[in-house]
């Protein structure tokens with residue numbers, strides 16, 4: 326499948342630019358195994374890059390000041406002059422790229438002209454971070470071809486800045502980090518505040534990661550997110566008043582929350598309870614991975630879903646259905662909603678030899694219940710962004 330993606334992207338480049346691309350780059354999407362809604366609550370996340378990529382076919386234009394993109398999946402192109410100051414435009418996908426260019430100029434780096442054709446097998450807007458792959462992929466290309474001497478961390482930060490400033494999405498740093506720093510068969514435990522991260526083995530023999538894309542996206546994602554942040558702030562305020570020495574959620578226990586429940590009110594209590602429990606679950610998940618214990622990891626994922634659904638309340642009927650139905654299958658060790666919520670994908674840890682059968686069963690049930698044809702993605706954990714050299718294995 327990946328060679329098909331590479332060949333078709335090359336072919337698009339040839340037909341659009343009437344010459345051969347000189348470089349091929351692959352930028353992956355990502356999953357997050359556990360650690361949901363704790364990136365902004367002092368917790369860790371556990372993401373990994375996956376074998377779904379945006380493929381870029383690229384050629385430097387030595388004496389040109391023009392950068393031209395062709396987005397093959399949309400059939401749209403865009404050109405800009407690299408000596409001019411950029412500002413956001415009407416085509417959304419262009420903003421991720423212009424934002425990267427602008428952030429790199431802000432770092433005082435100079436580049437030359439380029440021709441780029443790109444196409445992707447990361448579904449757009451399904452929570453697998455096609456946006457981070459797009460922006461960080463471009464930052465990586467500029468860094469490599471113009472020897473900009475940016476570190477990997479700077480590439481991730483440039484991607485995030487592009488998303489904040491040009492795309493208008495106030496995202497965290499997890500997606501960019503996973504796309505840039507991913508390693509084959511490893512997950513990273515990332516502290517989104519300090520950016521400290523450690524890798525853990527995620528090769529679970531006999532098990533597969535399977536994503537069920539609900540193909541729904543409810544519109545209250547932004548308001549839901551803002552409300553959760555307010556609830557959490559209220560809870561934190563109560564904790565600070567009683568325990569001034571506590572500076573972050575890692576120090577908070579369930580006992581403390583029980584004690585403060587009446588002061589905070591039920592809503593803030595449940596939001597904080599979710600956070601405190603999820604922070605613990607991520608620590609336990611890392612232990613489960615270190616001990617090669619997929620059953621325990623699966624259990625933790627399922628507990629996360631219950632918390633997201635009942636305590637943090639960011640799930641929705643469609644995703645709850647997918648999780649519940651998956652868990653009726655013995656070969657599913659764990660299932661949960663992945664991402665911000667109110668739609669998107671569920672992530673499932675499934676016995677490999679049962680994955681196809683179970684996917685088929687759930688697909689059918691989902692169609693019957695909601696009239697929607699869901700998508701299924703079987704994924705492997707793979708390398709972060711890199712230049713692809715001919716004949717190399719890419720996962």
Ligand code: ADP
Pocket residue numbers: 379396397398399417418419421443444445448449450451452453454455456457459
């Ligand atoms: P996610 O990152 O979860 O996939 P986002 O809404 O953050 O969802 O980003 C999706 C956006 O990224 C798309 O609407 C589009 O603007 C851009 N994008 C992603 N992949 C591509 C692609 N292959 N071609 C053009 N634009 C893309």
Ligand code: MG
Pocket residue numbers: 454455456457500
């Ligand atoms: Mg995104």
